[in-house]
Amino acid sequence: MAPDRQNPDECFALAAETLRTGDVVFCQLECNLTERGVRLPQARHTHRSTRAAAAAFKKAGFTTVSFCGNHCMDWGPEGFFDTIGNLKGEGLSVVGVGADIHQARAPVIEEANGVKTAFLAYSSILPMSYWAEEKRPGCVPLRAHTVYEQIEHDQPGTPARIHTFAHAGDLAALVADIKAARQKADAVVVSLHWGIHFVPATLADYQREVAYAAIDAGADLILGHHAHILKGIEVYRGKVIFYSLGNFAVDLRMTPEHAASKSFQEIKVLATEWEPDFDSLYNFPPDSRMTLIVRADLTRDGVTGVGFHPAFINREAQAETLTAADERFQKVADYVDWCSKHQNLPVTLVPDGDIIRIEEPTA
Numbered sequence: 176m177a178p179d180r181q182n183p184d185e186c187f188a189l190a191a192e193t194l195r196t197g198d199v200v201f202c203q204l205e206c207n208l209t210e211r212g213v214r215l216p217q218a219r220h221t222h223r224s225t226r227a228a229a230a231a232f233k234k235a236g237f238t239t240v241s242f243c244g245n246h247c248m249d250w251g252p253e254g255f256f257d258t259i260g261n262l263k264g265e266g267l268s269v270v271g272v273g274a275d276i277h278q279a280r281a282p283v284i285e286e287a288n289g290v291k292t293a294f295l296a297y298s299s300i301l302p303m304s305y306w307a308e309e310k311r312p313g314c315v316p317l318r319a320h321t322v323y324e325q326i327e328h329d330q331p332g333t334p335a336r337i338h339t340f341a342h343a344g345d346l347a348a349l350v351a352d353i354k355a356a357r358q359k360a361d362a363v364v365v366s367l368h369w370g371i372h373f374v375p376a377t378l379a380d381y382q383r384e385v386a387y388a389a390i391d392a393g394a395d396l397i398l399g400h401h402a403h404i405l406k407g408i409e410v411y412r413g414k415v416i417f418y419s420l421g422n423f424a425v426d427l428r429m430t431p432e433h434a435a436s437k438s439f440q441e442i443k444v445l446a447t448e449w450e451p452d453f454d455s456l457y458n459f460p461p462d463s464r465m466t467l468i469v470r471a472d473l474t475r476d477g478v479t480g481v482g483f484h485p486a487f488i489n490r491e492a493q494a495e496t497l498t499a500a501d502e503r504f505q506k507v508a509d510y511v512d513w514c515s516k517h518q519n520l521p522v523t524l525v526p527d528g529d530i531i532r533i534e535e536p537t538a
Contacts, residue, residue, distance in 0.1 A: 200239065217303050340381050364395065376406060464487055
């Protein structure tokens, strides 16, 4: 979420009714909530909102916020700590960030209906110095390495295969965190800011490596984000992996100057049919209008009954929860199914009223 408007309550006008039905409601924050700080030079596109946005999150039904991502330090330490303070000031839990790496790694444990759910958050999208260390604030890192392999060894200049794999130390720390959280909670949910933005369907190798390791360590549900576009869903050992939830309440204004900038042109080549709409609050590729709201049952035996509400984002950057009678409902479901098949992800999507249930495919 990244509101950039005078009245952030408007962001949730078409989805709040659905959100408020949840006992525990999670989101990823993509901007600072501050009026202080200096924009760091390594920050790419960024804006900032105010404490009013935190109040809007609370009013819409959210309980738990990950600030663990590539925008957490955009406005320096002042903006970073203001954001955490503003969220907590509205009674929201904040996960994945802290004054040092130990604070950042600490799980948030939410209790509802006698069930304790631990949330942990990690980011693979990391501008320099955004991750926390022993004596530095920031987010929890889950770094990854990239290797380019020339496909035809005797043909210089031909395309390369791209291989990625997780930073061994960061992955070991994630596994240890999950095992420790497993001892304190009935269910463990892992938030991962990762992946390849704007490119339809395609996943990076390290995403599967990390997701499988997290579930093997005891995670019950993986919530992925950053890509600004929906990606596929996988069921691994009975646990659901959402590789990308897409956008939700992300305001993005566009000026002719920004549209002509080198940074935008570099990103634009990753997407299809991306043309700026200077009168819209939502300047993303057409596929980015499709999104979803995850729904899951948190029980003393972990996470069960996982599914999602298809949703669609309008020109005012408002996500609208869809009913099965809306033709866009099936469009979103079909897109997620296509993304999953494109990457050979084992999953079965089953319509159930106004929800798409997620099941493990039968042999």
